[in-house]
Amino acid sequence: MEQSSLIKPVLGGAYPTISHGQGVFLYDKNGKDYLDASSGAVTANIGHGVQEIIEAMVKQAKQVSFVYRSQFTSDAAEKLAGKIAELTKGGLTYSFFVNSGSEATETALKIAIQHWQEKGKPKKQKIISRWMSYHGITMGALSMSGHPIRRERFTPLLESYPSVSPPYCYRCPLQLDQHTCGMACASELEASIRRIGSENIAAFIAEPVIGAAGGAIVPPDGYFQKLKKICEENDILFIADEVMTGFGRTGKMLASEYWDVEPDIVTLGKGMSGGYTPIAAAVMTKNVMEPMMKGSKSIIGGHTLSANPLSCAVSLAVLEYVERNELVEKSADRGNYLIRGLKKLAGKYSFIGDIRGKGLLIGVEFVLDKATKDPFPKDADVTNQIIELGMRNGILLYPAAAGLDGVTGAAIIISPPLTISEEDCAELLMRVDIT
Template sequence: MKRSYLIKPLVDEQLPEIAFGRGVYLYGADGKEYLDGSSGAITCSIGHGVREITEAMNEQAKKVSFVYRSHFTSKAAEALAEKLAELLPGDLNWSFFVNSGSEAAETAMKMAIQYWQEKGRPSKTAILSRWRSYHGITMGALSLSGYPERRVRFTDHLASNPDVSAPYCYRCPYQQAYPSCNLMCADDLERSIRRMGDENIAAFIAEPIVGAAGACLTPPPGYYERIRAICDRYDVLFIADEVMTGMGRTGKVLAIEHWDCLPDIVVLGKGLGAGYSPIAAAVASDKVMKPFQEGSRVIMSGHTHSGNPQSAAAALAVLKYMDKHSLAEQAARQGQHLQEQLKDMQPSFPFIGEVRGRGLLIGIELVNNPNDMTPFPKHLKAGAKLVELAFRNGLILYPASAGVDGGDGDAVIIAPPLTITIQETAELLKRFKRTCIQFSQWQKEG
């Protein structure tokens, strides 16, 4: 076998080679067909091989593919920022473009800290976050991430620890049930602010629906309204990390719109470029930007490829395509249907502990014993096994974390492109059911 010089997730792993993609399908060099049930890493939201996007990228490349943000602006970047201001709720009007969700999260952190400097309150520097969260793999973003499996190798180098409980109703950390719980998990933010001192807190960051670290943990009604009220009470900015959830994935442009809550800064990625070109953004409100305009006029952040016109042209074409085909609305319809079908499978496959999420962002938590929600022992790698079996069946799933904090637990995410049809959904379910039958046999033998 020919030697590879490419570092893989498992350094010398032999992975199949993909030849091309069309819609919700990928095709290997060996001819095998894969149904992309996770949109890659919940990224390829409009599917593969969309001609409108590649044509827009080609046209931009013929004009100019790079300008440095300190020297020039570009029509593509300006148009993308304008389109986002049109699409996003409230006064979220100011876009800072970067290359990845991790960079966007760190840019949002810097915006929040500098906002308070511009306001004459420089002691407000801490960023609060939740356990069961993931904000990126760079050191700053990882410091905010309540994802023990990804933190463990770098613990001594991380600047902070998450301090707020996650809205994990299936395994409530307070042993309560909604609504009698009175949203104790949301009130935990107030406890954290008071313990650390509001004079030291710049912002609170949260994924509206927890992605990789919680397999689509979806807070109950009233949760983010309570979070917003607490942030306002203590002069703390609220950052919504919508890297995985944003741009139509949950049935709305932003997942936070499922609640009556407007963030001060939004972090975008993944679905913004839909896998066609690397791009992400930190989008700030008029409120956040006003002190900068009246003060230093500088946000101390930036990258060589920030505002890259090639990526901006791709993202703009993606957003126009989503508008044209009403993909957020389609995600809501298809997601409801897919969730219903998956829940109908639970009696046949009791290892499916909970099906949760919104739109086409669906998490499945696995349990070894459905009666007491006992998770699979970590050493069995049950989630990885389910993903492996699905892959053999030509279905791509996304591995996720769930279960008992710091211990056992497995989950997967199903998040196909928003373009998926009812017939393609039926095929996804067929392949997933076949996978579940095989997983049940593995569980019995184990």
Template sequence: MAAKSYHLWNPFTVMDEFLKTKDFGPLTIVRGEGPYVYNARGKRFINGFSSLWNVAIGHGREELVEAAATQMRELAYASCFRQAHPRAIELAAKLVDITNGRYQHVYLGTNGSEAVETALKMARQYHRQSPDEVDHGRYKIISLRHCYHGVSYGATSTSGLKSDEEKFGPLLPGFVQIESPYCYRCPYGKSGYPECELACAQALDEKIRTEGPQTVAAFILEPIMGAYGIIAPPEAYYRTVGEICRKHGVLFIADEVTTGFGRTGKLFVSEDWTPAPDILCLAKAISSGYLPLAATLATEAIYQRFLGEGNQFEHGSTASGHPVCAAVGLRNIDILISERLPQNAATVGARLIDRLRELANRRTQIGEVRGRGLMIGIEFVSDRETKEPLTEKATFNVLLDLATLGLLVYYRRNIIGLLPPLIIDDAIVDQIVDAIDTALDTGLKASVARKARLAKEFAASKLR
């Protein structure tokens, strides 16, 4: 393909670097089948991060193709503004059902950012409509530093990152952060749980008090921080932050865009939390990425505040509850549940974590293996004692070698993320571990041989 014909502006991509390497096969995926994707040369890769953490049931499921085609023939589009259609009604009911009736009302959207944006606006409007006037001043959103909730201004403002502020600030006012529950590198300098007495969770109480409880609308968290490096707090963390929210009348929002629909071995991480979150954000695996779909679920108590003469939730977009996306979502959820994919993620994921921890006994570059189910992070270090992170460049070299070995993974700084489709089996687990074992040898030697191998592997690739 001539360079000039490339007009795509890739999201979150360093274009200068990408354009130098875009003809490399792994970067142009042309086909998918089950847990694998194929490049233009026909090389097969284990889809080690489920394309973008979303293709839970794997590629190529005809049932979803069929669901979309049938729905398009019947009714390609209808809006949910002051009207409805069967698929949106059925999908909302299905989501209420599989969350065990904890939530009673479902707003449908198209992506995770929208699910979060919806939750944030819902939380603010909820307080604005409180019968108690003292709540009307609640607008602040508390979140975890380095969280990722999406790209819209509200979602971006939750992260409170200096780099975002510099690039397109000012971010929105009223967004404040507490440090994240990153046990391996505790931001509070503690030695570990339980000795730390969950200082990271107690920080929420402190933050609400200093901000002024009557100014805080909601606290939002990812049950396992994905983009930051698969950071999973101790179980007790969830109860503690939930109780703190309750105590201060602050809404508790769980963003399960990544963790939802079985990724961690349970259908939802928050399914048995007490207190339960007030709002649940879902996307990604809700449709396994086959079509854009998202949902924001609210409790009965929240919904009740939006009733009454002339009152409505001031929110919605053209594709909210799109019938074709809803039809695909419904079929996808049926497959996830009937094929017991959350259970598979639990079993196969436990094996993967065990095998990676065994590997860590031999490979000193592995500082920590963490996560749950099939949401696993491996943090690389150059020195285990000091936890000095492996450089990003060295981690990238490991990633390149993994690609030549036929495994695509997520990476960020010195961390790689494994979030394969929930359909993988023990044989694929073993291939993943073997590939990482090999890449830790070859990938960390910036040798001529490595470069030659990469060149041979990729350079002949042709874009189609």
């Protein structure tokens, strides 16, 4: 009989076996330590091995781990919904729990469509999205994602394509000057709406800071205000995908707060449980929910493990930990410290083209030549080489696709746990200097 094998991201690739984690460090079975400068996939927001989370997990498991959401609610799920409403401050008061960011996107898309159906506008079904975006790997979420490498094999199954250019000012997709462009990329939303007809559009979805598809791309001030205004004028819901940016990652509880833009629907995941358990959410305003509450009184969505008490209790403990330890503020502070350090480092290397980001979501883009911003050739595989060098040097970095086609740019994300101390930030800067 053939030996069984766990399928790994690179088939047949060599992966160290993890032994344990503590704080911002992970340790493999050979005793090698890794500074988790990526929080895994921008997820381990409070670091590893936090005792009070483990205690909350055990306490809930002793009571009950799973009940089916259409038979019972639980204190854990109710309290978590309350905590999310409190932390996100504005009108985001209705939570629907799922198990991954991709499911959160699927849920948000469906709720947006159902919202209009129940308001008597069943033609409003299309969702507009941007290039250089990632909203998840399931088919609906992938349809929205402007991430060519992840899309290309599945095109026959993908229902729609993004139609709006991203605010990628470092290498403007419209080849305009940032100071005189009038945010033409945001105006493309208007052009798309005119082409498709607002009577056919349910929502527009975007990441406030572009993550995996670009490497922490921060839009210029005024950009999201402009998009939100266009959505309002055209009766289109605005979905903010804060799966990566939510719960303090960028130095605000939600990244949308930077521009005072309140989404109609927000999607959350990753840091929501800090990786201690799978959980994610689509969170809606009352305005979005009202037609369903008055109408069919149900949401067509959900998964078997949605709102399971164990994940909800763990997520609640994580969010309370974030609040009590003022990790949102710390994220902003440590982010500034790291960006300063990385910019100093960039002076040493001609291939570091751009350093950007907010809080502890930091992107580094690599180029052949700083002056021309010429990208490395695709087959140079620079991102993966840097990630591998990092691994050898005991630092975990997260790969990002940069470049509009998802291949002509090379970038990484640096996103350590929000709990990182200044001393460990200094260690990070030493380990990231990989040459």
